[in-house]
Amino acid sequence: QKEVEQNSGPLSVPEGAIASLNCTYSDRGSQSFFWYRQYSGKSPELIMFIYSNGDKEDGRFTAQLNKASQYVSLLIRDSQPSDSATYLCAVKRPGYSTLTFGKGTMLLVSP
Amino acid sequence: DAGVIQSPRHEVTEMGQEVTLRCKPISGHNSLFWYRQTMMRGLELLIYFNNNVPIDDSGMPEDRFSAKMPNASFSTLKIQPSEPRDSAVYFCASSLSRGNEKLFFGSGTQLSVL
Numbered sequence: 001q002k003e004v005e006q007n008s009g010p011l012s013v014p015e016g017a018i019a020s021l022n023c024t025y026s027d028r029g030s031q032s033f034f035w036y037r038q039y040s041g042k043s044p045e046l047i048m049f050i051y052s053n054g055d056k057e058d059g060r061f062t063a064q065l066n067k068a069s070q071y072v073s074l075l076i077r078d079s080q081p082s083d084s085a086t087y088l089c090a091v092k093r094p095g096y097s098t099l100t101f102g103k104g105t106m107l108l109v110s111p
Numbered sequence: 112d113a114g115v116i117q118s119p120r121h122e123v124t125e126m127g128q129e130v131t132l133r134c135k136p137i138s139g140h141n142s143l144f145w146y147r148q149t150m151m152r153g154l155e156l157l158i159y160f161n162n163n164v165p166i167d168d169s170g171m172p173e174d175r176f177s178a179k180m181p182n183a184s185f186s187t188l189k190i191q192p193s194e195p196r197d198s199a200v201y202f203c204a205s206s207l208s209r210g211n212e213k214l215f216f217g218s219g220t221q222l223s224v225l
Contacts, residue, residue: 032212043202043216044154088154092212097167098144099212103153 003027004091006102014110019076021105023089026070032092033065033072034099039085048074079109115217117203123223129191132220134203135184144204144214145178145188154202160186161209193224 005024013019021035032051036044050056050063050072062075072091076083086104093100116135124130136143145157158168163180171178175194180186190197200221204214 034212043219044214045216046213049213090212098156098159099214100156101154 002102003093003100004089004102006087006089006105008103009106010108011105012108012110013079015079015081017079017109019079019083019107019109021074021076021087021089021107023072023074023091023102024070025072025089025091025093025100027091027093028067028070029094030067030070030091031094032099033063034090034092035061035063035074036088036090036101037085038088038104044088076107079107081109081111083107084109115203115205115215117201117217117220119220120218121221121223123225124193125225126194127192128224129189130193130197130222130224132188132201132203132222134186134188134217136186136203136205137215138184139207140205140215141183141208142206142211143180143186144206145186146202146204146216148200148202148219157188157201166209190222193222195224198222198224 035048037047038044048063050065056063060077064073086106088104089102090099118133143160148154156170158178159166160180178188200219202219203217
């Protein structure tokens, strides 16, 4: 099993819908979880982080963490075409000094 | 703040040549990271510095790769000799301190080795 796994997509949603992006991780005991957005040809940009089980909301974005299931997700409400990008999940694994990134899920929001 | 600054933005070179990538972290950030991104392997950590000292270089592929951080505002990643399989986007990132995982990425260097 890969350390941090994401469906590569593309995930296609219509404008105004809720986009749900999922990420699973293999190392139980991982402590910190991050979502980065990467537009085509650009660098990753941090948009959300979560440390505790449950939900964390920031504007149209909600991060959800379930450590028992080793699962973290990102919900984007009222999706806009400008949300079209690749979303990278990153995890701070125990015993590692830095983040481990998934390969990302491409999101396409159609007008 | 100008953010993390990388140069060059694009580099095209021939196999066997030396390549040097440069990075200026955000002022006041004590941790600096070099990542490589490819379609096949995603974003991979190459090396991580804290307070100019290499902490984790386990991701450096082989001896052809070397990285230095002579001071808090400058780092280089060197590939000598370069090979076609080194073609990728190389990102530099910085964070405020060790253990702070909120990374700020530079614009990257697109490297093509012919």
